């Protein structure tokens with residue numbers, strides 16, 4: 001039977017995971033516990049709810065791995081079976097607030113997130129074509145995200161989720177329509193990394209929108225208008 005599990009962000013988890021209190025206002029039960037208290041709670045939750053997941057080499061992974069699966073609402077997070085429970089707990093702890101801040105449309109564009117200790121075997125290729133590139137923290141674009149080198153990194157779910165959202169909107173990671181039009185104005189991309197390609201411009205704009213919408217509205221109004229409408233209007237195609 002499929003375990004529906006680990007609703008760390010949900011308000012009704014208090015009776016399922018002992019030790020997590022439900023705060024008065026938001027559903028972020030885990031946020032009310034201090035770091036020393038909550039890590040064992042997450043580890044316990046992993047023990048209760050993780051189940052065997054897929055086996056394979058995803059995106060830039062060189063060799064296949066077996067993964068554990070943990071459900072987060074409608075996303076599945078997959079942890080390499082070489083990861084310790086403590087590493088899994090650290091990742092969940094670092095990323096769960098990122099996940100909760102995402103607009104619904106962005107969150108729903110990603111179905112599976114994989115965390116691997118491997119690096120992206122395409123890094124040399126990307127270094128050769130992107131001037132602003134060091135090494136891959138993560139990759140997205142096909143409704144999955146793969147996080148490399150033990151992840152997790154700040155902004156990971158927003159930027160890679162942005163590639164997945166572009167793919168859902170345009171059928172490929174390179175945006176067209178109103179976003180492409182906004183990008184063809186004199187307004188510059190929101191970051192240096194966004195100058196690498198229109199697809200990166202879009203992913204960076206999505207991440208910027210989630211992290212600092214007020215600043216984006218002031219400094220990048222053309223991109224802001226398109227991204228905000230994408231997030232607010234589920235029928236808008238961008």
Ligand SMILES: [Zn+2]
Nearest residue numbers: 159163200203
């Ligand atoms: Zn990217």
